Amino acid sequence: MPSAAADYQAILRTLVDHKVDFIVVGGLSAMLHGAPIVTLDLDLVHSRDSQNLERFLQALESLDAHSRERTDRKIRPTLPFLDISGHLLLATSKGPLDVLGTIGDDLGYDELLKHTTEMEVAKDLHVRVLNLDKTIEIKEKLAREKDRAMLPVLRRALEAKRNPQPPARGQRKKRPKNS
């Protein structure tokens, strides 16, 4: 059966509409900062405040979220599942979503918040995105092969962001089609 194509915007809008406190991390956060990488899922760290967990659970229900790890039946997230520091790999009607209680050295929403930037990622859709320097710092500490492989691109993107230069001639941007 074909898998659902990722619609990051729809997932993010659902979370924002439900007033969920969360931070976009991982590959998509790096891409939003300008790193040219491809990612197939959306990683986020959520606030584990009890009221936020309630709102988050409602948002996940509206996205028909269920575990990606079981394919024989749909195991839906519950409040106790969301209130853990581990990772929850979900499939939703709008694509894969990885819910992370903490990342790196047990860094949760509250610890990460000061390392984020609010970005408008679509019309009237503002989300908090983990800064590139913090992403690099966390991936350096993780030292997993897949994270190490990504580090040169992230470091150069951060450098280029700090010292902006115009694209070369003939490399003018082409706007993506409006979806």
Next chain:
Amino acid sequence: MKSKHQRNRPNLSGGRKVSSSSCPRNQNRAYSEDGVDMTLIRWMLSFTPAERLQIAQQSAQSIQEMRNAVRGR
């Protein structure tokens, strides 16, 4: 004669691109010392975050469509 693709690839044996743009004084070089394509980074930085989200989404959708097509064969 080298194709455009070959001309733009880094020299893997030396880790550097063999072209005038590999000159360290050239700030607009195509590849960094560690082989990262700087043209793609500059291209990405020319977009707004909203446009980058669309690029991410379109890339993921294209890959998913291809994966589904391969599975459907």
